Each structure stands twice: as C-alpha cells, then as structure tokens.
Amino acid sequence: MTGVFGDVADLYDDVRPDYPTALADLIHDYHGGTPDTVTEIGAGTGKGTAVLLRLGAPVTCVEPDPRMAARLTATFPQVHAVTSTFERWQPPTGGVPLLACALAWHWLDPATRNARAHDALTPGGTLAVFGHEYGYADPAQARAVDTTLRAIDPTATRRRADWFHHDITASDLFTDVRADTLHRDLPLSTDRYLRLLQTFGPYRQRTAEQQTRAATAMRTLVDDFGGTVVLRLRTTLVLARRPRTSRS
Template sequence: MTGVFGDVADLYDDARPDYPSALADLIRDYHGGTPATVTEIGAGTGKGTAVLLRLGTPVTCVEPDPRMTARLTATFPQIHPVTDTFERWQPPTGGVPLLACALAWHWLDPATRNPRAHDALTPGGTLAVFGHEYGYADPEHARAVDTTLRGVDPTATRRRTDWFHQDITDSGLFTDVRAHTLHRDLTLTTDGYLRLLRTFGPYRQRTAAQQTRAATAMRTLVDGFGGSVVLRLRTTLVLARRPHRP
C-alpha cells in the first residue's frame, strides 16, 4: 500500500470520518484491562490511532509511507512511529499484548497477515481489527452510485461486509473471535463527498482518466440528489485472542 495515499495525506486526514470512541471501551473490556502497550499496523494519518490512544497506554504505529507518518506524528507526537511495512516489521522479543489494524487489513499480504499477527502477539494477546463500510441511507442512491461507478470501471468489485471477521476466523489461529458493529449516518455535500472519494484506494489505483470520469460522474449524480448524500457508516470491530498454548 506504500504510495497509494501519501500524496493526499492531508486530504485523507481531513475527509475520512473518525471512529466511534466506544471502540476503545470494547477493546479494553475484551482484553481484560489496559494493555501494557499497543502496536498499530498501517496507521495512516491516525484515524485508528485516536481510538487506541484512549486506552491510555504507549502506542507504536507501523506505517510504510513516510508522508502519512509525517501527518500522523504532527497530530499525535506522543506515539512511537515505525516507517515500515507489516511484512518487514519485527515485533519485540516476547511479542506485543495488543495488535490493532484500522481499515488496513486488506492491504496486508493475505497469505501471511494472520500468521504474522498471531506470531507478533504474546500468548493470550489481543488482535483488534476495525474499519468502516461506506453504505448509503437511501437504497436508490446506493444503486445509482454503484451503477455510475461500474460505468466508469466495470471491473470494480466490493468486499463482503464481514470479510475480515471471516478471514480471521477461517485462519484457525485465534480463539474467542468476536465482532461488534456500530452504525451512524453522515451527511456530505457534493464537494465533501468528492473529497472523500479521492481518498478511497480503488479510486486512487485507477488511471488518471478513470479518476476524472468518476469524479465528474459522481458530481453530477450527487448534485442530482439535491447537492448532498447521506452515508450510512457501518463500523465493524473484530476482536480475537492468540491462544495461551504454543
């Protein structure tokens, strides 16, 4: 994922919605108290970091893009940054008590992300993976957006809503896998929606011509909705534990 978001780090931080603060309480309760430390994978500009700092413990943030790390440390100077990929990062001897990942699990190597997370944790340690799914309050709007984006790129696909819950469960490496879901609505103007669109990975990975076509088409569409759209954010938190046994 290195380089996908770095050139829009400021926009990413401004346009992406924050996570509910309640996630911190859910993580703490599952872990059984405040962990000694937290390590976050793919921290970006710190949307997930803000939640993890509410645990009141030292946070190490692993982020491969130095431009994202610069924005992260400007906002949260108290964190310990590590500019590296999860695949190259070496956990401390004995592992970490809590490993977290906010909306970056899909950027990790699917063949190794679960084994690496398992091995990075102390026995009995907690894995916390969370992220938003961006839906629409109006089903007609959802269908119109999907049709419009497929018109720009017919190969575009969507992940299943619970995909990382299933991914972690299917690995067979963790016990006591639980999922929590929170919902909220977010109203965005046309300009606000287009700012958010510009931070999405699928948009950023398309050609410049496709990006221009998508932005033009979506501006016309949201203007046609009356100049705003209501996003229905589904925030999912998946918690899992490394078994105590070897």
C-alpha cells in the first residue's frame, strides 16, 4: 500500500467519510472495558484513529507511507506513529491487548495477515477490523456508475461486503467472532464525489488515461442525475478474540 495514497494525503483526509462514533462503544463493550493500549494497522491519515482514541487508551499507529503518517500526526499529535508495514512491524514483547485495522485489511498480505494479527495479540486480546462499503441509495445511480466504470475497465471487481468477516472467521485462529453493521446515507455534489473518487485505490492504480476517462464520464453521469450522488455507506465492524490458550 506504500505510495498509493501518499501524494493525495490531504485530499484523502478531507473527503473520506468519518466512521460512526458508535464503533468505539461496540469495541469497548466487546473488549470488556478500556484496553491498556491500542495498536492500529494501516492507520492512513487517521479516519479510524479518531474512533480508537475515543476508547481512552494510548494509541500506536502503524502506517507505511510517511506522507500519510505526517498527516495523521498533524491531526492527532498524541498518537505514537510507526512508519512500517504490518509485515515488518515488530509487536512489543507479550503482544498488544487491542489490535485494530480500519479499511486496510485488504492491503495486508492475505497469506499471513490473520496469523500475524493473532500472534501480535496478547492471549484473550481483541482484534477489531472495520471499514465502509460504498453503495448508492438510488439503484439507478448504482447501475449507471457500475456500467460507466466497467466500460472503462472491464476487469474491475468488487469485494463482497462481508469479505473480511469471512476472511477472519475462515482463518480459524480466533474465537467469539462477531460482526456489527451500521448504515447511513451521504449526499455528495459532483465535485465532492469526483474528489472522493480520486482517493480510491482501484482508481489510483489505473493508468493516467483511464483515470481521466473515469473522471470525465463520472462528471457527466452525476451532472445528469442533477449534480448530486447519494452514497449509502455500510460500515461493518468485525470483532474477534485471540484464544487464551496457545495454538497447537
């Protein structure tokens, strides 16, 4: 994930939707109170950090892109930022009581992410993974957006909304796995929507020509819908626990 978002760190921080504050209460209750510390993986500019700070514990943020980390610490100078990938990060001896990841689970090595998360936690520690799925309140808008983007890149795919719930459960490394889902609608003007589009990984990983075509096509599409698109955000929080007994 290093380098994908760093050159749009300020834009990312401005237009990416915040997370519902209710997530903090769900994490707190599941964990059984305030953890001694919180460690966040792939913290970005701090959209998830804002939720985790509400837990009232010291927060360490692991973020591989120094430009994203700089934006994060400018907003939240109280956090301890570590510039590293999850794969290179060394957890403290004995592990961490709460490990969190906000919309970055898919950037972690799929072959090792669950095992690394398990091993980074103290026995009985909490894993909290959360993120938005970006849908559309108007089915006609949803179909038009999908058709437009597929015309530009037919290879584009979407992960299922509950994919990381399935991923964590299927690892068979955690107990008491549960998922909570929150919904809200977010209306955006054409310009605001196009700015958001520029921060999505699939957009940023396309060629410059594809990015230009996508932006032009999406501006025409949203303008034709009256200059407003209404996102339907589905925010999923998956909570899991490292067993207190060691893996055999």
